[in-house]
Amino acid sequence: MKKHTIQLSITFAVLLIGMVTILQLIRMETFQQWFPPNSSPENEFPVMTAEEPKKGEEELKVFLHQNESDLSEGAIGNMKQALEYAKVPYEQVGREEIKNIAPSPYSIIVLAGEHSEEWPRDVITEFVEEGGRVMIAGRFVDSDWNDLLGIKKAEGYKGDLHGISFEQELFPGYVDLGASSELFSHSIADVELKEEVAVPLTVEEEPLMWIHERGKGKVMFWNSTITVGKTTRGMLLQSLSMLPPAFVSAQASIKVFHIDDFPSPIPFETPEKIEQEYDKSIRDFYTDVWWEDMKEIGENHDFTYTGYLIGTYRDDTELKGKEIRENLRYPMLYFGRDLLSEGGELGLHGYNHQSLVTPSEPIDETLGYVPWKNNRQMVEMIKEVEGVFKYYFPDEEIKSYVPPSNVINTTGIKALEQSLPELKTISSLYIGGDKGSLEQEFGPGDVKNNLYYFPRMTSGYAESPEDQFLQTDVIANFGVFSHFVHPDDVLDSYRAQGRNWSQMRSRLQDMGEHVKENYPYLEAMTQSNATKKMKSYQESELTVSYKEDRIVITGDEILKPSEFLIRLENGKFLNEGKYSYGSVDELSEGLYRVTVKEPEAEILIKERGK
Incomplete structure (x- = not known):
């Protein structure tokens, strides 16, 4: 009996030591490198071309x-x-x-x-x-x-x-x-x-x-x-x-959601409002509350997140690789890995949160940012933070960049091109912001055509009627939704607008519900995939011709499937349903969404009373 008890005790001790060893290994970077997270998904967007485009009686x-x-x-x-x-x-x-x-x-x-x-x-x-x-x-x-x-x-x-x-x-x-x-x-x-x-x-x-x-x-x-x-x-x-009697326009059907400053160094001090409401440290609040809620919102409302890494919040360039790695160990190994495992993607927000401008380039002085000396200093520090990124995620590439405070200029864009060979996208603002901010259109950048601009329309958790209006206007134009938030918005009294996290979460859920309910055809994706799809959409060619009783759509290298909006004058309509070319859904009276899975589609127009 005594011998049996000793054996059980030894077995229990071995198991306990083994579990502790495994837990310690999991906390070590080497373990994370041996077992890297799932890579960010890289989607393919097939295209289709009609052999001989059919013509109707008229073209718009x-x-x-x-x-x-x-x-x-x-x-x-x-x-x-x-x-x-x-x-x-x-x-x-x-x-x-x-x-x-x-x-x-x-x-x-x-x-x-x-x-x-x-x-x-x-x-x-x-x-x-x-x-x-x-x-x-x-x-x-x-x-x-x-x-x-x-x-x-x-x-x-x-x-x-x-x-x-x-x-x-x-x-x-x-x-x-x-x-x-x-x-x-x-x-x-x-x-x-x-x-x-x-x-x-x-x-x-x-x-x-x-x-x-x-x-x-x-x-x-x-x-x-x-x-x-x-x-x-x-x-x-x-x-x-x-x-006109009928009108066809195309939709890119893209939905992206950015989280700026994520992952980033976690503050040492916990704000009083977090301690009082949650009785947690700021690290535990981000881990147990904010991030878990964000994942639930993403799952329920079809958002795929792209996070943008910050190396340090210091305004100098003193911190180097080892120190940055230490500051980012938990954010990268927990939040970064989890984001990737959820099908998301990591981009770069900066070595620090100082916009990539030199003293001679414009910036709003009230931001209090320290300008960079020159291009060489920018390149050196971008490579420094890229090294930290590759240390934790050696199989990933930095493909997109968001400027701190959406401010950047020619020197910074050139530094990005020199530092990050896999960089494809810069995402700033669709509607201009403060002095020095980069206001963008969708398309090749202004400096070199190998960088693509993919701007964001709105930001924050508490969507205003004006925000909803702006989102709707861009979707009404060509079917793109692009929004961003920060983890620390809840800590900032101005950005939080006096709301606590529970209220901010509720407002974000309302936004997600609005977008999903009204525009279910928008495809949630990472930023690199959004850039790839948008470029393909813009490079395609479309021919639309009209007869009294039909619309003929033919495409050259158009996306498969492609989405279109069709508006008809009063008294005419399309029958909803599935067809050999795709499907028809009514969005509102006289306005239809048509999904086309063939490079040529002949869509019949009906007349009421006939």
Whole structure:
């Protein structure tokens, strides 16, 4: 009996020592290197090409006429970019070329600004009466044009109006913004409209956008100056789609979610609000509460996270590899590994949180950042933090970069190219921020074409109506959602806006629910995959032609599958369901999402009552 007890004790001791040894090994970097996490998934995005594109009776033709003024250049420039993103063909025309445009329900002339005396009014009037379409994308006052525009009386301009109201749904997800909103500030023509004019949009009970049918054609008038801003591109495109009998635009169908400063060194001190609410250290709060909630939100609302590593929060360059590795051991081995195991990806936010600018390059001084001496210092420190990244994750590559505070300049971009051979993407802001911030369009970068720009639209956990509006506008334009947060937003009184983590989590869940419910076709992916898909989308070529009873879509190197929006005029509809080419789903009245799995699709249009 005694012998048996001794054997059990020895066995128990061996097991205990073994378990402790395994736990200690797991905490060691060497163990993590022996058993690396799953690599970030690298998706393939197949494309398809039609052998011989079929033609319908007509192709949509959008003619852009730009004059020399801020309103005309801004509005027409925005329309041009919106059409390019949506893969809708357009042509820029001069004044004399307008008279050569044949009237057709699928021919749209777009004008903007206070240049009515320079435009051939009689030619444009005849064009509309014979069935052509015209959009005025920026307001003006000229009594000679009143009859064509559906204006009974005009009395100069009104300024300082704010907000926007949708009297009819333009696209799912747009929300009314009240007069207290600062997103839009309008200068409008003070007008009284004819009774037959339709007014889909208003501002403070004044007509903001209207449609006037004249003869066989239609005229749309944007009674504002807001069309010069990037925040209106989706609205411009979707309102344009209301003019012809049918209108097809493309969607990239991409959804990305960034977590900046993740992984990063964890603060030594725990804020009082965290101790009081959770009775945890800041490290345990991030581990047990914040990150577990973020994973649950990602799973429930279909977000795939891309995290952006920070090496140190010091504003100097004293820390080197071993010290940075020590500071990042837990964040990298716990959060970094877990992010990768969840199918996410790691990019770079910086060696430290000092924007990559030199003393001669612009930056908002209130940020308190220390400028870099030169390109060489940037390159040295970027390589230093890349070495730490590779130490923990030798099988991973840094493929995307987010500038600290979204600020970077030419010197920093060149340093990134020199330091990170696998870098493909810089993600900053779609709408410009503080002084020195990098405002981007989607596409090749400004310095060299081997870096791609993929901007972010919105940020934070507490989504405002303005945030939802901005997200919707870009999705309405070309189907991309791009959002970012920081782990320490909950610790920052300004970014938290007085909310605790429970409230912030709830608001983030609301955003996820809104996006998933309204745009279920957006594909969640890492940033490197989003860049790959977006480049393929932009490089593809699309041909759309129209008959009275059908639409024919053919593609050259288009994504498989491809997503399109189709809007039809009143009285016409598409039957929802699955077809040999793909599927049709109604988004709202008259607006459909069409998924195409073949390079050629013939979509039948039905007429109500027949």
